[in-house]
Amino acid sequence: MRKILTCAALAGAILVSACNTVEGVGRDVSSAGDTVAKTADDSK
Numbered sequence: 001m002r003k004i005l006t007c008a009a010l011a012g013a014i015l016v017s018a019c020n021t022v023e024g025v026g027r028d029v030s031s032a033g034d035t036v037a038k039t040a041d042d043s044k
Contacts, residue, residue: 015025
């Protein structure tokens with residue numbers, strides 16, 4: 001359990017430091033969602 005919590009905290013720190021702002025995180029998530037949606041549409 002401790003390893004999972006440590007990995008989650010580390011991943012969160014990397015994510016936040018890479019984006020620098022909550023707005024940046026929102027744009028990253030939106031971009032990932034758009035990519036998934038486009039891939040799903042292409043595979044129909």
